[in-house]
Amino acid sequence: MQKSQEYLYCARDKEKEPGQIEDLMEELRLEVESLQSYLEKAFNSSHHPLKKVLKLLLVVFQATYSGLGTNFHLLSMAQEEIKYYAKKLWEFFRALLTMKADKGGGALSGGPHGEDMSEELNPYTVILPAILPRFHPDLFMLYMLYRQQEDALYWQGIVRLGHLTDTKLLEFLDVQRQLWPLKDVKLTANQARPPTRNPANHNRAHPTPSPRRKRYSIVRHKCFQSATECLQKIISTVAPKEKLEIILKTYQEIEKTVSRVLSKDYKLPMDDLLPLLIYVVSRAGIQHLGAEIHFIQDLMDPTNRGGMNDFLLTALESCYEHIQKDEVRLFK
Structure with a gap:
């Protein structure tokens, strides 16, 4: 010295x-x-x-x-x-x-x-x-x-959910329809074009959904894009504090999108947040999410434990565990 x-x-x-x-x-x-x-x-x-x-x-x-x-x-x-x-x-x-x-x-x-x-x-x-x-x-x-074994099961779930369109995934996760941000989905000219009407079905008794709404059913990876892109940044940081800030920002982006859809400020309760966060996690495709969560938990500042940090980290871990379940990995 x-x-x-x-x-x-x-x-x-x-x-x-x-x-x-x-x-x-x-x-x-x-x-x-x-x-x-x-x-x-x-x-x-x-x-x-x-x-x-x-x-x-x-x-x-x-x-x-x-x-x-x-x-x-x-x-x-x-x-x-x-x-x-x-x-x-x-x-x-x-x-x-x-x-x-x-x-x-x-x-x-x-x-x-x-x-x-x-x-x-x-x-x-x-x-x-x-x-x-x-x-x-x-x-x-x-x-x-x-976390190799858990991450492998989780990744099987990610791959399975990745095959679903946005509307199918939101429906599978039981997200309330009023929270679906379909206005954010930009359809291409071909996707937005109404399907050819079948004369045989012209006089059907029941009205059919609007052509534009039907077109949403073929779109993938378009909803909650800002939150998804935010969460993906977690792999480019090292410090636990920075990773926690990214998780918080992801939550804020989800809430901001929902507030825009509802045209009013909306604070997400846990029942609404969890399925939406599962959606974002599944679209973000972070391969070693279990390792990331464990890394944060072990090396985060003890004075920051409790409050919003623990709430969001627990919510993210719940999403990770949910995606490992058989009902997700084996979904057809």
């Missing part, structure tokens, strides 16, 4: 790197964005002690859990090890802040020792988002292996 000061505060201009880590620390503030920005630069600076520590931790982790060590039985150990790394790096980082104050660099708001740090500043919010991208490939492989 003492030796690290040689790199942090020395005035050897020849060895200074682009960005000048020393100058960046002078501008540091006790805010999540500021700390994460500094850490990202520190982890990419060959002279910074945090980069050296992280590099060694990554080598050890890969030697333990990748290659021959890729075994789903080791998942709990691996994810606990990642959380331990974050905790220790957080202690190290706070020590560097203290060294800054002791060196005469001035105290940060909240005190150099972090006595008054908000709950928002912790290993899960500051350290994990910075280090997870480096550990994610090997760690997530363990999650995929752990």
Whole structure:
């Protein structure tokens, strides 16, 4: 720790790197964005002690859990090890802040020792988002292996539901017809053209559905597109907080679509939300959704548990489990 000061505060201009880590620390503030920005630069600076520590931790982790060590039985150990790394790096980082104050660099708001740090500043919010991208490939492989059987059943359901048209799927999921966003469906010229009338049926006693409504029955993957595209973004993020934000945004997009269909603000009760969310999940086609859910549950910030995050994560897990059922996988 003492030796690290040689790199942090020395005035050897020849060895200074682009960005000048020393100058960046002078501008540091006790805010999540500021700390994460500094850490990202520190982890990419060959002279910074945090980069050296992280590099060694990554080598050890890969030697333990990748290659021959890729075994789903080791998942709990691996994810606990990642959380331990974050905790220790957080202690190290706070020590560097203290060294800054002791060196005469001035105290940060909240005190150099972090006595008054908000709950928002912790290993899960500051350290994990910075280090997870480096550990994610090997760690997530363990999650995929752990959830392999459930994900296989779930994917069979996804494939089966993918063959259904939008109206058939909404009907199969018992979505109330008043919530069907058929106005969002843009039919092609051929789809919108009324079918040729059969003279033999011209004088039928019962009226037939309008030609345009009948045309909706051949359309796939057109309803709730904004929510579907939003949920698909979950695979392009790593941090659990970002994944939770995507799930929340998906819920908001579903609610926004329903409100537009009803021409009024509408807060979805669970009975309405679940079938609509199943629809969106089935159309999003996230192959390893079980691994994604488990990953979020294990590595999310404990201070964020409860409330809307838990509600939506539980709802998403319910959709995942429902799609695995025989009635879905074997539906014809």
